[in-house]
Amino acid sequence: MPYIATQAETVNPKVLQIFCEDAEKAITTLKETVSNKDIKLFTITAHAMKSASANVGEHDASLQASALENAGHKNDIDFINANTDAFIKTLESLIEKLKITEIISAEDSETLDEDPDYLSEQLEVIKTACTHYDDDTAYAALDKLNNKKWSTKTSGILEQIRDMLFIYSDFDGVVQRITELQEQN
Numbered sequence: 347m348p349y350i351a352t353q354a355e356t357v358n359p360k361v362l363q364i365f366c367e368d369a370e371k372a373i374t375t376l377k378e379t380v381s382n383k384d385i386k387l388f389t390i391t392a393h394a395m396k397s398a399s400a401n402v403g404e405h406d407a408s409l410q411a412s413a414l415e416n417a418g419h420k421n422d423i424d425f426i427n428a429n430t431d432a433f434i435k436t437l438e439s440l441i442e443k444l445k446i447t448e449i450i451s452a453e454d455s456e457t458l459d460e461d462p463d464y465l466s467e468q469l470e471v472i473k474t475a476c477t478h479y480d481d482d483t484a485y486a487a488l489d490k491l492n493n494k495k496w497s498t499k500t501s502g503i504l505e506q507i508r509d510m511l512f513i514y515s516d517f518d519g520v521v522q523r524i525t526e527l528q529e530q531n
Contacts, residue, residue: 361401361402362402362444365398365399365401365402365440365444366441366444366445368394368395368398369395369398369437369440369441370441372391372394372395372437373434373437373438375387375388375391376388376391376392376430376433376434377434379391380426380427380430383423385418385421385423385426386418388414388418388426389415389418389419392411392412392414392415392418392433393411393415395407395408395411395433395437396408396411396412396415399411399440402444404440406436407433407436407437407440410429410432410433410436411433413425413429414426414429414430414433417429460496460497460500461494464491464494465491465496465500466528468487468488468490468491469487469524469527469528470524471483471484471487472484472487472488472507472520472524473520473521473524473525475487476511476517476518476520476521476524477517477521479517481511481515481517484511484520485511485512488504488507488508488511491504492504503523503527506523507520507523507524510523
């Protein structure tokens with residue numbers, strides 16, 4: 347099945363960032379207003395999320411927010427109590443999805459320093475240093491790598507190696523992880 351971009355993925359990344367920030371605030375407000383029975387603020391917040399969701403192309407979320415807004419206008423506490431948690435979960439899921447979209451979009455627009463030869467060279471330095479339990483040399487090589495702009499995948503691997511060294515002092519684990527990476531390439 348071919349990949350089809352959602353409308354949210356075609357929205358300006360700054361708009362997605364603002365939506366995520368607003369949705370995070372709305373989640374907190376919705377929880378507090380249900381707990382405090384502040385129907386007026388609940389209704390205003392649901393209305394705001396209805397519009398914001400529609401603006402980023404998330405029509406299902408907009409419909410959920412609209413139903414909650416209508417329940418607020420009708421003072422339908424039972425409907426609000428029965429449906430707010432599901433809407434909050436929808437917002438949390440959207441935030442996660444849109445932040446990933448934002449990262450991918452940012453990566454596409456940035457110039458990455460992906461240099462496989464340099465990466466391989468520095469990983470070999472780290473691997474050799476770890477076989478000699480030389481954390482200073484390993485950290486120096488990691489620092490060199492961290493001075494470049496890597497893809498999310500490569501950055502994640504480098505962070506994992508740093509954690510293995512810094513947090514766990516797992517020299518053997520680092521050697522094994524680098525060996526696995528070298529075998530994959």
